Amino acid sequence: MSLCVVYNHPLDFFSFAPSACAPTHTGLLSCLSAAQDYVCTLQGSHVICTCCFQPMPDRRAEREQDSRIAPQQCTVCLQPFCHLYWGCTRTGCLGCLAPFCELNLGDRCLDGVLNNNNYESDILKNYLATRGLTWKNVLADSLAALQRGVFLLTDYTVTGSTVLCYCCGLRSFRELTYQYRQNIPASELPVAVTSRPDCYWGRNCRTQVKAHHAMKFNHICEQTRFKN
Ligand SMILES: [Zn+2]
Ligand SMILES: [Zn+2]
Ligand SMILES: [Zn+2]
Ligand SMILES: [Zn+2]
Ligand SMILES: [Zn+2]
Incomplete structure (x- = not known):
């Protein structure tokens, strides 16, 4: 204080x-x-x-x-x-500046965490909740994967010990969380989730913010069509 x-x-x-x-x-x-x-x-x-x-x-x-x-x-x-x-x-x-690994991102940091797609984000939230995991586990596991070079960040200078503000921390957390979700084996997700076809625009889809489209198509995938 x-x-x-x-x-x-x-x-x-x-x-x-x-x-x-x-x-x-x-x-x-x-x-x-x-x-x-x-x-x-x-x-x-x-x-x-x-x-x-x-x-x-x-x-x-x-x-x-x-x-x-x-x-x-x-x-x-x-x-x-x-x-x-x-x-x-x-x-x-919540503590506006801290080393990335110690940053308190708050209990709502998983809301829309995956491409602002609430449906996909809720799938992840449910996955974590049924295993007694929280965003803190996602951050810790992802930072370990980042250190091993398995996960990547756009800003490659950022590590778990980098001092970040809340906004920059949340942005990097969202990038890592996408990779965390990508790495969940299909066998650990509900069939209703894994049986959906991939959207052609994949993670870049702008329509995925709409509930009906988000429910119908998987967006944890890369864009496969209409690329320039
Ligand atoms: Zn002074
Ligand atoms: Zn202040
Ligand atoms: Zn502050
Ligand atoms: Zn910042
Ligand atoms: Zn889409």
Whole structure:
């Protein structure tokens, strides 16, 4: 948790909230947390957390020399996030920045996870539920497969230890989950699922968001026709 102590702050003398650390502050300001002990300088620059919109002292340059300073930005999109620095306090924030393997994607991360196709996503959800598995198992197994080179990510620099924001983490999780689903043997899925013919557009199909079409055709497959 964060503790941001402001001395002689012109607006909020006794505030201990991080929100008191306004980038425009003119007072002498000290931002403390359990892990970091740091005093903002008068001219010290701040970055705004993309999640809670609160400023934090910008120590990204320092971090390049000293890895003990917590990461303050996503490795992929480079947007600043405060969660690893002092714990993001936005209501509903699940932890907006973390190593991919530790990212809390939330219980709804499997909704529409497969190509935004709710029907296919529900098939996977049922498969997991009957085995007592959750998205955490999918992530852990997929990251292990990624490490073995069995699964692939578009951004090949991303591994389980890459520090990611929630959005970039979810995007990579969706890519991995598709491969996880692809690797489930047909024998472990209901006949009603495996007996459907493949849609010609496969995973790229734009009609698969419609329930009737999604139910009638399999979309866990590559596009086989109408390719340019
Ligand atoms: Zn500050
Ligand atoms: Zn990101
Ligand atoms: Zn934040
Ligand atoms: Zn946050
Ligand atoms: Zn289709």
